[in-house]
Amino acid sequence: TSIVVWKRGIAELHFSIILLQINCCRLNVQCNKRFKDNRKDDIWLVDFYAPWCGHCKKLEPVWNEVGMEIRSSGSPVKVGKMDATSYSSIASEFGVRGYPTIKLLKGDLAYNYRGPRTKDDIIEFANRVAGPLIRPLPSQQMFEHVQKRHRVLFLYVGGESPLKEKYIEVASELIVYTYFFSASEEVLSEYVTLPELPAVVVFKDGTYFVYDEYEDGDLSSWINRERFQGYLNVDGFTLYELGDTGKLVAIAIIDDKNSSVEHTRLKTVIQEVAKDYRDHFHRNFQFGHMDGNDYINSLLMDDLTIPTVVVLNTSNQQYFLPDRHIESTEDLVQFINDILDGTAEAQGGDGFLQRIKRIIYDAKSTVVSVFKSSPLLGCFLFGLPLGVISIMCYGIYTADTDGGIEEIETSKKETGDRELTDEGSEEEQEQEKKEKSAELSDEEHGQKNILDKKED
Numbered sequence: 001t002s003i004v005v006w007k008r009g010i011a012e013l014h015f016s017i018i019l020l021q022i023n024c025c026r027l028n029v030q031c032n033k034r035f036k037d038n039r040k041d042d043i044w045l046v047d048f049y050a051p052w053c054g055h056c057k058k059l060e061p062v063w064n065e066v067g068m069e070i071r072s073s074g075s076p077v078k079v080g081k082m083d084a085t086s087y088s089s090i091a092s093e094f095g096v097r098g099y100p101t102i103k104l105l106k107g108d109l110a111y112n113y114r115g116p117r118t119k120d121d122i123i124e125f126a127n128r129v130a131g132p133l134i135r136p137l138p139s140q141q142m143f144e145h146v147q148k149r150h151r152v153l154f155l156y157v158g159g160e161s162p163l164k165e166k167y168i169e170v171a172s173e174l175i176v177y178t179y180f181f182s183a184s185e186e187v188l189s190e191y192v193t194l195p196e197l198p199a200v201v202v203f204k205d206g207t208y209f210v211y212d213e214y215e216d217g218d219l220s221s222w223i224n225r226e227r228f229q230g231y232l233n234v235d236g237f238t239l240y241e242l243g244d245t246g247k248l249v250a251i252a253i254i255d256d257k258n259s260s261v262e263h264t265r266l267k268t269v270i271q272e273v274a275k276d277y278r279d280h281f282h283r284n285f286q287f288g289h290m291d292g293n294d295y296i297n298s299l300l301m302d303d304l305t306i307p308t309v310v311v312l313n314t315s316n317q318q319y320f321l322p323d324r325h326i327e328s329t330e331d332l333v334q335f336i337n338d339i340l341d342g343t344a345e346a347q348g349g350d351g352f353l354q355r356i357k358r359i360i361y362d363a364k365s366t367v368v369s370v371f372k373s374s375p376l377l378g379c380f381l382f383g384l385p386l387g388v389i390s391i392m393c394y395g396i397y398t399a400d401t402d403g404g405i406e407e408i409e410t411s412k413k414e415t416g417d418r419e420l421t422d423e424g425s426e427e428e429q430e431q432e433k434k435e436k437s438a439e440l441s442d443e444e445h446g447q448k449n450i451l452d453k454k455e456d
Contacts, residue, residue: 044105045070045126047081048091053099065119070126077104077130104129111176116237128179133171137183144189146181147203151229156182158198163219167200170220178227202226205275216283221246225283231274232288236295242286243314250336252289253296254307266307272329273336281336285311300348301361311339317354318346 047063049056067079084091084099094103094110102113104126111129115121134156137143146153156167164182171180185197192208194201200211200219209226216222225245232238234251242249252270254263267289274287281287290296293304300319304310309332311320322335323344338344348354 043077043130045077045079045122046103046105048084048094048096048099048101048103049081050085050099051083056100059100059117062117062119062122066122066126069119069123075127075130077126079126106130109172114176114241125176129175133175133180134168135179135181137181137187140187140189143183143187146179150179152202152204152227153179153181154223154226155201155203156180156198157185157188157194157201161198163198163200166219170223173220174223174227178223205230205278228286230278230282230287231271232286234288234290238288239312239314245286246315247286248284248339249286249288249312249314250309250332251287251296251312252307252309253293253304254289254291256291263307266309266326269326269329269332270309273332276329277333284340285336301357309335311336313346317350318348320344320346 045066047056047059049059063079063081070077070079082090084096084101094105095112096103100117102117102122104111104113106129113122113125115125137146137155154171156164158164167180174180185194188194192201194210200223201208202211202223204226211219211222213219225247228242228245234242234249239249250270250273252266254267270287270289273281293306296310297303299312300310304321309322309326313319320335320339322331324331326332326335335344
């Protein structure tokens with residue numbers, strides 16, 4: 001009876017689990033449908049995550065701060081997070097490929113966040129994209145206010161035109177990176193003079209630059225190049241973003257904590273070139289400095305001595321190093337001109353040999369980092385496979401050696417047997433000699449009898 005009751009209880013438990021799974025599936029379908037139906041009525045800032053993702057766990061406290069601050073500020077943006085492994089259909093719909101992925105959903109559009117994962121940067125992204133695509137500036141006071149607030153901003157000046165339509169189209173694509181404004185000519189400060197209207201202007205580095213279709217090419221490409229300040233504090237993320245501009249990146253590799261004359265002088269030199277020679281180099285070069293050489297060493301697969309200057313071509317992974325010490329702005333200008341006219345030697349690249357070198361370098365770096373962080377773990381991960389391979393090789397080698405010795409001994413034995421079989425023992429050889437002698441004697445007696453008969 002107890003066994004029957006126990007089996008019945010197990011069956012009921014299985015049935016309950018099946019019902020629970022069905023209900024969970026229904027709940028997921030309902031959540032998917034409810035989110036798809038309602039998301040277009042609101043603006044959502046969503047973190048698509050995976051429960052097992054370490055980067056997602058690191059973002060979680062930052063994301064909680066983002067949600068609290070946006071909620072307290074009265075912003076229309078709603079902050080949420082979604083397990084992309086449970087709601088895979090929604091994640092697939094928005095093109096989620098990695099974790100975490102931050103997207104702002106606004107109407108039918110989904111804007112992907114590609115900036116640093118800090119609270120302030122994420123909130124600025126949300127407020128920028130959630131607001132109007134083109135923000136009008138009704139007065140000169142408002143124009144001066146946004147100039148102080150934003151380090152880089154783009155402004156359309158004029159009425160309706162094909163240029164404005166193109167400006168709106170580009171803004172819908174690049175609003176994730178920068179701000180776009182519009183104003184009449186009367187709103188501008190007195191120091192701003194435009195050659196003609198309509199015009200697109202970028203304000204940065206304490207001055208402004210007017211878009212010229214003939215010299216600057218496509219408007220989208222020009223805005224993408226000019227959305228950075230002329231001089232930057234470059235890190236790995238910024239360097240990745242600069243790859244979209246198509247510019248060469250000239251950076252001073254220094255130690256910010258080192259206040260020696262040499263480090264300070266090199267930073268000052270590259271800042272002066274970025275400012276004083278902007279008209280000569282801004283279409284082809286982006287300037288800045290990087291703190292420390294760890295990242296650049298891994299990028300170039302080389303050990304650079306700091307302070308130094310390096311020019312990177314992020315499109316093909318080539319780089320240029322000066323052949324002499326940079327002492328002044330004239331030295332740096334000469335080095336840049338050598339790159340432009342093709343006399344400076346390019347190193348690196350993305351060729352086959354460089355890719356093989358990259359694989360070897362990455363493998364070596366991984367092994368070294370594992371042993372540095374945890375020697376015991378490194379010995380286990382790499383020592384165990386090597387030990388198994390060594391034992392296998394030893395076993396194969398010894399097996400071949402023993403087999404070879406046995407074959408040699410067997411062949412020798414067979415050869416000796418054949419020799420004994422062919423020649424026989426000494427007694428057998430003596431017997432054969434006696435028999436041959438007897439045969440010869442019989443033949444001689446026979447011949448003698450024949451001769452005697454002939455004489456008779």
